[in-house]
Amino acid sequence: MELTAAEPRRKGLTQLFLDGEAAVRVDTETFLRSGLKPGDLLTDEELHSLLQASDARRAREKALYLLEHRSHSKRELTEKIARTAASREAAEAAADHMEELGLLNDESFARDYARELFSRKKFGSRRVRMELSLKGIDSALIDELLAEYADEEAETENVLSVLQRRYGGWEEDEKIRRRAVAALQRLGYSYEQIRRAMSLSGEEEQGL
Structure with missing residues (x-):
């Protein structure tokens, strides 16, 4: 041709x-x-x-x-x-x-991404696992990272942070409370984690 x-x-x-x-x-x-x-x-x-x-x-x-x-x-x-x-x-x-060439490293990426999801986006472990899996991160590495971030106190603080920033008045308004619970579950928190954080928040209020 x-x-x-x-x-x-x-x-x-x-x-x-x-x-x-x-x-x-x-x-x-x-x-x-x-x-x-x-x-x-x-x-x-x-x-x-x-x-x-x-x-x-x-x-x-x-x-x-x-x-x-x-x-x-x-x-x-x-x-x-x-x-x-x-x-x-x-x-x-x-x-x-x-x-x-060293320009691509799944472990380094996964660690940075997990830190962003937990710390900045306030995601729970379930959501973090899903997001990392969608990026193609090896399941063993995901388990390792989730174990490093397994901190009940930190998870509770994240839940409370989301409640305070996005759902003011959830303590008094049942509709806001339901929306908050649904949103927190989408963020990867279990109902038990959410209930515990809300309960602690109520105890703090009573202690004031």
Whole structure:
């Protein structure tokens, strides 16, 4: 087949025309490095190699872009690349490469993410387990992290913090109390944890 034209497109892509018809779009940098120019003949194997090289470069570029903005788990990074920039195979290879370079580390990500969920978002253990699992974190590491944060007093303080910030008046208004309980359960707290925190809050009020 003959490469009859190559026209730049948005997002760093180049449209290739083969035998006079629009065929495929490839990464512009990959195309330039190939040395191909209009009038050249390509075999199916050469075109396939060009597409693979394009896919791989786009995947790595997307990986670097995503990691520049925030840390990711390996599964999360792979899925984002596969959805927006490259094939699943290229996405997995790019994630492997980022891991080899030390730019991707599931344990480090999981520890930072767990800290954010427990400390800033005030999630309970059940919700934290679910969120970490969704990110593809190994179950053994999740168990380890939850054990590190297993602190009944801290959980009670988190429940009380949520109640004070979002559900003022829950002590007197039954509707607010029901909404608060439902919300806290969505945050990953058991009914027993919620009941204990509310009970302690009532005891503090009586002690004043």
